[in-house]
Amino acid sequence: MKLIEARQQFISSWGAFGTHWGINRTMAQIHALLLISPDPLTQDDIMDQLNISRGNTNMNIRELINWGLVERVLLSGERKEYFSAEKDIWKVVKQIVKERKKRELEPMLQLLDKLEEVEGDKRDKNVKTFVDTVSGIKKLGRQADKTLDMMIKAEESWFIGTMMKFFK
């Protein structure tokens, strides 16, 4: 397979993959493009390579910056802004985990704390089932939260080493 074709496939399936994870196609494609580009790209480079509009490009680049996956690069003597993606995949994963934990897991756990205190008699099976379900999710969620915290702090080598041993 030629590079040009392989790049296309990578970008396109990274985009499709993203949509399964609540990330919009374009954002995932821009990320993919930057991941496989040796040098930083401008907004125009991205527009041209992915065939998307200026507005779309701009919005999604900014979103990638919010996620901490892409950064602005200023090249001396150049007026335009350049963009480049973090290439270390372990860092990328940690960054995504960190953001999703903050945006989704933590608010969910807070809600569950509130819901667990529902009024009512536990002898009522509706109350019991509700409370048991909420508690069960909360317990697992709290554990996940701790585990992810550790993962975020870990070095790849340490993390993979540990996993290897435990899940040999």
Place this chain on the structure above:
Amino acid sequence: MKLIEARQQFISSWGAFGTHWGINRTMAQIHALLLISPDPLTQDDIMDQLNISRGNTNMNIRELINWGLVERVLLSGERKEYFSAEKDIWKVVKQIVKERKKRELEPMLQLLDKLEEVEGDKRDKNVKTFVDTVSGIKKLGRQADKTLDMMIKAEESWFIGTMMKFFK
């Protein structure tokens, strides 16, 4: 907070949560409803409680069954079908992980295997960056695959115990 309100909030935020993870709102809501219902429900029960159409209900129940999260229950002497959700959250999580691994991670790893064999000279920095990126993702992906396999096989108590020790 009254049970009725707590149930509403749970269903609604479980639905919103689902949309961040590529699951449609209705499917997540039906799942939530079944999780907190002590007894199995019929299609009509679900339609009424969530205010959704028959077609929508039917489609999403079937999808939940495909995901292995809900099962048909036949009550003797009843003509209608009843549905109930697995209540053990650890089992639910394992089931979701298992399905997503099969549907998303495994195909992605297969693709990366192919893409890694791209033609071209690694002294070309475009080729090098592409291959390095693909290899990096593949390596981490393979490790995730193994780790998830272990998790799927594990008992909750063992898993959490292990995590506690390692990520104390």
Place this chain on the structure above:
DNA sequence: ATATATTTTCAATATTTTTTGAAAATTCAA
């Protein structure tokens, strides 16, 4: 200051996804 390059915004449009509801198919009791 002025002109020019560049980035950002956002209303309008297009696309994708979800939902509806009625018709068709299926199931089951009599």
Place this chain on the structure above:
DNA sequence: TTGAATTTTCAAAAAATATTGAAAATATAT
């Protein structure tokens, strides 16, 4: 069988989401 109950399908409609492109805002060089 027949017919009522129930489930499934799917084209059309609605809703949600993503994209465009031109205008406005901003930044920079002269």
